[in-house]
Amino acid sequence: MHSTHYFFALTLPDEVKVHLSKISEQLKPNFPFKNWVHRADYHITLAFLGNADQRRLAESVLSVKEALKDVHSFQVDLNQAGTFGRPDLPRILWVNTTESSSLAEVRDKVYASCIEAGFELETRPFKPHITLARKWMGQGKFQMTAAEKSLASLLPGPVFTMEEAVLYRTHLDRTPKYEMVESFKLI
8 A cells, every 4th residue: 555645835827838849848858757747747846745644634724724825826937857876877857947936935934834734844945846857777878968958949948937836746647647627727
């Protein structure tokens, strides 16, 4: 049996998911990663809760709803690709967005709401990104410069509006893996 994890995230418009899917398809033939993220699962994580008891989860939902009630939607654009982990053997391949004070504000409000509800959260600095793939499986070393050359026509990418934060439940045995539990529309 798989444990159920929860996290708050910003959803992406369908046209951005299509663009990210094109990026993945461009990379897959020459950049072997163990797992490529399903198009429906693209998002920007704001706070990873892990396995949450229902009382704290309900408290976090109420707190996030209150914190985001007056927050406006905002625009960002896809910026560049990058990795987490060792540069030659990355754990994560991602695409980020341009810097945005509005994105940082939404993350700070969600993060503070989750702490207030009693969650212990990641303390590393927030690096907004959209995961494309996990776990490099290539025979040789991963070459970021080669990946960037492959993506020259696709990044930087389109400008888009962030309009919704959500609470997701993870289902490790399904594809797509993430199920929306609650939605928080930005005004």
